[in-house]
Amino acid sequence: MNVPLIVQYGLSGITVGSIYAIVAVGFNIIYGTTGIINFAQGEFLIVGAMMAISLYGVVPLWLAIALAVIVTAILGGLLEMVFIRPARDASVLRLIVITIGLSILIREAMLHIWDEQVRSLPYFTGTSISTITILGAHISPQVLWVLGVSAVTVAGLTVFFRFTLLGRAMRACADDRMAACLCGINDRWMVTLSFMLSAGIGALAGCVISPVTQTQYDMGAPLAIKGFTVAILGGLGNSTAAVVAGLLLGLLEAFVVSQFAAAYKEAVAIVVLLLVLVFRPTGLFVRREIGELRTA
């Protein structure tokens, strides 16, 4: 294999890996504040993309995406207030099952509102045949948008969580909810905010990959599974690890496609998930002792 070919596969791997990373970050935000795995995360991507596609006919592209992100964030907050908050004292398992039900509900609602057709947003720059060359590999400019938006999102979230009061309040909630309450942090609102944030970045990710992967109402579930795999791989609750794990999974899939039959690509994520759950359930980047100390 020569350098351009390696770069080509590598770029293909990190493109898809960065999407998994964003979904995993969404999982981690909610897991951190509540201990729930939100299996409706994948649907947020699709809802955001579909909304932007519908709005695009009426307003310019950037505005359509911005509105879609805001509306999806509000939707995430509403879902939390209606379905999760009343069941707050239920066990984590029940809440997880509720999120599975939510994902099915959202999917069916999308089918009724938007029908089963495949749609996509227009390419942010260029058209479906534009191509740019990097180190001998050819990619669509949209790929750079995906990587750029993912990087900015992760950087923005890191800044948010580390340096802003609100972000630190959410981290406090994640660490110890009772103690955070005692400090005067309104933990119920932190939970709602975490859902809104997760939904918002999910919608943004959905919009930016829409030109590349095309959007159909039922694409949320496979994305959620891969995102979940990545979140587990990196260690639940650790967003930076999720990003690394996402890129790792993407590169692994690209490697499998390049060396073996492409038909095995889908099996990679599931095999990885099984291996991680069996051998290293706390994730690759979380030290075992620390991971086991975390109470869900």
Add this chain to the structure above:
Amino acid sequence: MRTRYVKILGICVIGLALIGSGCKKSTPTPPTKTPPAKAPAEKAPAPKPAAEKPQAQAAPIKIGAIFAITGPAAFLGAPEQKTAEMFVEQINQQGGMSGHKVTLLVKDSAGKAETAISLAKQLIDEEKVLAIIGPSTSGESMAIKNICQEGKTILLSCAAAETIVDPLASYVFKTPQKDSDAARRIFEVLKEKGITKVGVTSSSDGFGNAGAAQLAKLAPEYGVTIAIAETYATTETDLTGVLTKLKAQGVQAVINWTITPAQSLVAKNMKQIDLNVPLFQSHGFGNIKYVQAGGEAANGTIFPCGHLLVAETLPSNDPQKQVLMKYKQDYETRFKEDASTFGGHAYDAILILGEAVKKAGSVETDKVRAAIETLQGVVGTGGVFRFSEKDHNGLGKDAFEMLTVVDGKFAVYTK
């Protein structure tokens, strides 16, 4: 407290029972509601209540239909469902099939073989339909082939794989052209262009697998080598990895065999990774929505297709022209979207059934089945059908036209 609990439970159970019985009554979609505008005098339509049956009213025919209205094959199933309902309404407006009103029961399989199997069993055992139209995909058709054969119910499949009718099953027919003929037409063009090394990509479903097998079988006949053949999942969203492998092999053309939206993805990804060789698609490309989804990248795609998509350019003495133009106009006026060849397959299936009922002069399953085998020269959207005991498809290579995409529209391919 306990009595209150029991009371509430009891009310719930009664409520559910009422809802359940209410639901069961409304399942069959009744296109028989519309009173015919100009019914001929002797075929006087009877009023709705089933109890009253004057002698002129013949027993209604029940037809089942299994289409992939949602799911990855939605671009096939949705037009098929719309066409079937529209056509049955037209038939009933004109008095029905040989005087028999037609009741159409449409079911959605979402493109899944397991769902198709249970729907087929339901239609055969519970509804006791005369025939089943569909399913939309080859995988589903193969899954229910034996069920229909053993259930002695006529199956008029709208899927392409040759394996549906070969090996032969006496009750199983299909209306789309054969995938082996599609492969042959593609190879003929390749030979003309002097291309000898190709890469094949196909989806891992029944249609893709059958197509890939036909391509592999027929390639040597035309002096073409398949340098690399890769399959991908039907829900695949990124084909750059697979196409990079093809590019690395230095293929002179790419043949993609699938019915899913991946058809648009292949076109786009090829251009994006700078793989500038001719792209051939299967006859699964026959819906303008794939071209729209592909944008500029879809221009230049070459594929075999039924004459429906270029009906306007056919000469006026072409035997299919009238049927094609009428279907196209009816469909486009009513549903406000372009007609596709897939809807045409459902049209052909119902047309053939109607002709067979007419020829047999009866609605008994065995007589209708035997009548289908004798049909010659039925002009449908897919071609002119000539059935026989050995040929349950009735179409040959000439049912295909080679088409290409120019400026986002379909056009006849010229050398």
